Amino acid sequence: MLIDRITMEEFLIGLEKTQSVIVPFGSVEEHGRHLPLGTDTLHVHALARETSLIRPVFVAPPVWYGLCRSTARHPGTITISGLTVRTLAIEIASSLYGHGLRNFILISGHAGGTHMAALTDAGEEILERLSESRVAVLSILELVADLSTGLVETPGDSHAGEVETSLMLEIEPDLIRRTSPEEYPSFPRPILVRNKRRYWPGGVWGNPAAASRDKGRRILAEEARLLARLIDRIESHLEE
Ligand SMILES: [Zn+2]
Numbered sequence: 268m269l270i271d272r273i274t275m276e277e278f279l280i281g282l283e284k285t286q287s288v289i290v291p292f293g294s295v296e297e298h299g300r301h302l303p304l305g306t307d308t309l310h311v312h313a314l315a316r317e318t319s320l321i322r323p324v325f326v327a328p329p330v331w332y333g334l335c336r337s338t339a340r341h342p343g344t345i346t347i348s349g350l351t352v353r354t355l356a357i358e359i360a361s362s363l364y365g366h367g368l369r370n371f372i373l374i375s376g377h378a379g380g381t382h383m384a385a386l387t388d389a390g391e392e393i394l395e396r397l398s399e400s401r402v403a404v405l406s407i408l409e410l411v412a413d414l415s416t417g418l419v420e421t422p423g424d425s426h427a428g429e430v431e432t433s434l435m436l437e438i439e440p441d442l443i444r445r446t447s448p449e450e451y452p453s454f455p456r457p458i459l460v461r462n463k464r465r466y467w468p469g470g471v472w473g474n475p476a477a478a479s480r481d482k483g484r485r486i487l488a489e490e491a492r493l494l495a496r497l498i499d500r501i502e503s504h505l506e507e
Contacts, residue, residue, distance in 0.1 A: 268319060271328040278366070281325060287370035287498050288325040288363055289315040290356070292386060294333035294377035297341035299427035299447035299471040302435055304343045307333070310431065311376030311407060313438045317491040324498055325368065330355055333375065334382040337452070337463050341470050349385035356389035357396070364397045370501045371402045374494070378406035378425065401501050410490045418485060421474040423451070428473015430486060437483030449474040 268281045270288075293308025303309070308329050315326040335346040360371050371393060373386050383406055390404040411419065411430055421429040427447065435443055452467035460466060 268324070269316065269326045269328075278325075281323070282367050284323040285325065285502075286368050287323075287372065287502060288327055288368045289318065289372045289374060289494070289498075290327045290359055290363075291315045291329040292333060292352070292356070292373065292375040292377065292382075293329050293331055294335055294379075294382070295331060295343070295345040296333070296335045296377060297338050297344050297427075297470040298431065299450075299469055299475065301444050301447045301475060302427050302431060303439070303442045304345075305331070306427070306431055306435060307376035309376075309439055309442075310434050311374060313434075314376075314407065314487060314490050314494065315374070317487055318494045318498070321491055321495045322498060324372075324495075325363075327359060327363065330359070333377040334379060334385055335377065336379055336381050337454070337467065338470060340462070340464055349381055349388075352382060352385040353389040353392070356386055357392050360389075360393045360400070360402075361397065364400060369399050369401060370498070371400060372494070372498060372501065373402065373404045375406045378408040401504055401506075403497060403501050405497075407490065410493050411486070413493055414486065414489050418482065418489065420477050421449075424473030424477075426470070426472035428471060428475055429477040429482070430473070432475040432478035433480070433483035433486055435483070436478060436480040437487055440480070446475045447471045449476060 291311040298306040312329045338344045339346045390402040450469045450471040
């Protein structure tokens with residue numbers, strides 16, 4: 268049940284089937300030379316829609332913007348603060364809670380550490396504020412880590428590489444422009460740097476050449492199965 272595409276009457280009927288909602292978070296962020304800036308949002312929204320075909324669940328419209336730290340200076344990236352990410356998550360959940368939703372799956376197509384920290388912080392605040400809420404916070408990278416072995420070949424593939432390129436071949440093939448070379452960033456951790464492009468010029472973390480549409484179809488189906496299982500878990504989760 269895609270909330271932006273149903274009526275208020277259908278919303279009420281949906282509430283009789285489930286009190287769970289997926290709130291997809293994405294980003295507008297560089298994804299190498301070959302993938303569109305909207306990759307994270309397009310992916311996480313497609314995953315949420317796919318999951319809603321497997322089992323009853325509401326899907327909120329995606330939040331298109333996220334906190335992009337390492338890619339903020341790459342052309343086209345639009346970054347917002349962690350405070351704004353946190354506020355958006357809390358206010359969206361609070362509004363949906365008022366309509367009877369209780370189980371909130373905050374899933375992000377963008378897996379940046381500072382972005383995920385803001386969402387996790389929001390999840391804790393939702394638990395505090397909304398007494399009957401249950402909250403799960405995760406990025407798609409965590410789902411990919413649980414994929415059955417053999418599906419992804421590139422170790423540590425995480426950004427505009429094998430996984431995201433495969434998924435975009437399946438979800439939005441017309442938006443792909445040829446390919447980008449295999450690349451991994453070389454940040455001098457833990458030292459922070461101003462000129463992040465110098466240490467990550469191509470903006471790819473992984474190997475796009477290992478991508479295929481068949482992999483994309485299988486990864487998306489597997490992710491949806493894992494997300495559906497998480498919704499089962501959160502719905503039966505009991506806390507003292
Ligand atoms: Zn991405």
